[in-house]
Structure formats: C-alpha cells, structure tokens
Amino acid sequence: MATDFKSIPIIDIGPLLAKCDDPKMGQDSGVAQVVKQLDQACKEAGFFYVKGHGIPETILKQVKNLTRKFFELPYEEKLKIKMTADRGYRGYQRIGENITKGVPDMHEAIDCYKELKPGMYGDLGKPMEGCNQWPIQPTNFKMLMEEYVSLCTELSRNIMRGIALALGGSPYEFEGERAGNAFWVMRLIGYPGVHSANGSDIPKDVGCGAHTDYGLLTLVNQDDDITALQVRNRSGEWISAPPVPGTFVCNIGDMLKIYSNGLYESTLHQVINSSPKYRVCVAYFYETNFDTAVEPLDICKERTTGAKKFERAVYGEHLVKKVQTNFVY
Numbered sequence: 011m012a013t014d015f016k017s018i019p020i021i022d023i024g025p026l027l028a029k030c031d032d033p034k035m036g037q038d039s040g041v042a043q044v045v046k047q048l049d050q051a052c053k054e055a056g057f058f059y060v061k062g063h064g065i066p067e068t069i070l071k072q073v074k075n076l077t078r079k080f081f082e083l084p085y086e087e088k089l090k091i092k093m094t095a096d097r098g099y100r101g102y103q104r105i106g107e108n109i110t111k112g113v114p115d116m117h118e119a120i121d122c123y124k125e126l127k128p129g130m131y132g133d134l135g136k137p138m139e140g141c142n143q144w145p146i147q148p149t150n151f152k153m154l155m156e157e158y159v160s161l162c163t164e165l166s167r168n169i170m171r172g173i174a175l176a177l178g179g180s181p182y183e184f185e186g187e188r189a190g191n192a193f194w195v196m197r198l199i200g201y202p203g204v205h206s207a208n209g210s211d212i213p214k215d216v217g218c219g220a221h222t223d224y225g226l227l228t229l230v231n232q233d234d235d236i237t238a239l240q241v242r243n244r245s246g247e248w249i250s251a252p253p254v255p256g257t258f259v260c261n262i263g264d265m266l267k268i269y270s271n272g273l274y275e276s277t278l279h280q281v282i283n284s285s286p287k288y289r290v291c292v293a294y295f296y297e298t299n300f301d302t303a304v305e306p307l308d309i310c311k312e313r314t315t316g317a318k319k320f321e322r323a324v325y326g327e328h329l330v331k332k333v334q335t336n337f338v339y
C-alpha cells in the first residue's frame with residue numbers, strides 16, 4: 011500500500027543479476043539484500059530507480075538521441091509512419107493525439123508493441139495485430155530499438171525474479187503460463203518545452219495526465235537534466251522523480267497489483283515538462299503473456315487477509331480497452 015513517501019529509492023541490483031540464473035538464488039545473501047529493498051520500495055512507493063542493471067549508459071543515450079532526431083524531422087516525414095487502428099495502433103502520434111482521462115496529452119510518440127501474427131490470439135488479439143512501423147531516418151533506428159527491446163526484456167525478467175522472491179514466491183512465479191512469453195510495449199515519447207510569450211509564462215501543459223501503467227513492470231529511460239515525471243503519494247502530493255543518469259526509473263503496473271493482491275500498487279504518475287527544453291523519454295513496458303488471465307497469487311492472499319481483493323483480468327483485454335480509449339478523435 012502506498013505511503014507518504016517523499017522520495018524514490020535507488021536500488022543497486024548488481025547482486026541480484028549476478029545470481030539470477032542460479033535456481034538457488036533465493037538463498038544468496040546479496041540477492042536477499044536486493045529483494046528486501048525491492049519489497050520495501052514496491053510497498054511504499056511502487057516506484058524505484060535501478061542502477062547496476064548492466065545496460066551500458068551509451069545505449070541508454072543512443073536510444074534517446076535517435077528518438078530526439080526523429081521528432082526533429084518535419085511533420086510530413088513523421089506522418090509516413092502514422093499510427094492507425096488498422097496498423098494495430100503502432101506508429102507515430104502527433105502532439106495532443108493521446109488522451110488521458112479525457113484531456114489531450116502534450117506529447118508526441120512512436121508506439122511499438124511485440125508483434126502479433128494474424129489469428130494468434132483470436133478475437134482477443136485482433137485489434138493489436140500488425141508489424142511495428144519504423145522510420146527510415148534516422149538510419150539504424152530499427153536495429154538499435156530492437157536491440158534495446160531485447161535488453162530491456164531480459165532485464166525486466168530478471169528484476170521480476172527478484173520481485174517474485176520479494177512476494178515470498180519462487181523466482182519463477184512470473185514465467186511459464188504467466189509471463190514466460192511476455193508481451194511488451196515501447197513508447198518513444200517527446201514532450202515540447204514551454205515558451206514564454208511577452209515575458210509571461212503560458213500555463214503549464216500536462217505532458218501526460220495522471221495514469222497507471224497496464225502490465226507488470228515499466229523501465230523508464232528519461233532525459234538527463236529535466237525533472238518532469240511526478241509520482242503521487244498517499245496524501246495526494248506529487249513527488250518528483252528527477253533524472254539520475256545511467257539508471258532506469260521502474261514502476262509497477264496494474265497486472266502486478268492484481269497478482270500481489272494489492273500488496274504492491276500501480277502508483278499514479280504524470281508528466282509535466284515546465285522547462286524550456288524539449289524532453290525525450292523512452293518507456294519500456296514488460297507485461298504478462300498477452301492472453302494470460304491474471305488473478306491474485308495464493309502466496310499474496312495469505313499475506314493480505316486471505317480474501318482476494320481483485321477479480322481476474324485478462325491482460326490483452328485490459329490493453330485493448332485502454333488503447334481503444336486512448337485515441338478517441
């Protein structure tokens with residue numbers, strides 16, 4: 011349950027990663043240290059930074075730099091990969107096209123999803139079927155982003171082993187039928203800076219309205235130097251998640267809230283870029299298998315009150331419902 015946290019902890023997950031291919035990892039004291047920190051952060055804030063994650067900072071930077079270069083292209087160029095329902099909601103959306111709680115968000119983005127082959131999940135998967143749309147410029151865009159997705163997928167699986175232990179389960183709680191064939195989402199996002207007209211500041215635009223993420227775990231690779239991401243604590247205060255170079259900001263999604271029977275919550279967050287500079291963020295979302303029916307784990311029901319607090323939800327249905335209301339014109 012979220013508390014009145016005032017800041018977001020930084021966790022060095024190096025010791026977890028060193029042992030995460032060992033089935034006896036749960037007995038390692040270095041792993042146990044990390045697991046304890048993960049458990050505390052997930053209970054208190056639902057947000058934490060990770061360092062020692064093994065993805066080189068140069069790659070984190072390249073991914074943001076290429077994203078920035080794409081958004082600098084003329085609008086007509088960006089429209090060549092326009093997102094439409096027919097393309098499985100994959101591709102470029104202009105500023106104001108994404109809607110959160112009825113309000114247009116002041117961001118542009120490229121949305122990418124794990125590819126779904128036609129018919130793969132029957133009617134459930136139909137709306138998301140399609141291939142990602144990659145720009146031809148900047149060069150090497152597709153190659154870099156696909157490499158990045160595979161690094162984030164592996165990292166997320168390993169962090170989830172730590173979270174599984176934190177919940178009191180086996181390290182592999184979120185593999186196999188649950189998330190052994192994890193669906194993923196990647197959003198390359200650009201938030202325009204604010205410009206003052208005649209010396210007076212224009213009221214703050216919301217880059218992305220208050221929302222929770224949909225799946226298991228999000229890895230946010232945000233621009234250095236601009237503080238814009240804010241996380242809501244129990245009292246309703248917005249706590250900033252300032253950039254910490256070389257780290258990811260991680261947060262819990264709706265499916266992990268259900269699995270943990272509310273022990274961990276998917277915390278509300280929003281983005282307000284009140285700096286004059288354009289802000290880039292690359293968010294990677296690690297989800298369950300597309301067709302998995304998610305319900306509270308027995309080990310988590312025991313740790314709460316014995317009763318389940320959430321009904322079962324099919325991840326794919328949850329995603330499709332969100333996507334179909336994110337873009338009402």
Ligand SMILES: N=C(N)NCCCC[C@H](N)C(=O)O
Pocket residue numbers: 108109110111195197218221222223224295332336
């Ligand atoms: N795939 C994820 N998690 N995307 C997060 C985007 C949040 C904004 C969206 N309009 C919403 O209201 O959910």
Ligand SMILES: O=C(O)CCC(=O)C(=O)O
Pocket residue numbers: 197199218223230232238239279281291293
């Ligand atoms: O821009 C950010 O820092 C976070 C974006 C976000 O919350 C999202 O895309 O779900």
Ligand SMILES: [Fe+2]
Pocket residue numbers: 221222223279
């Ligand atoms: Fe988010």
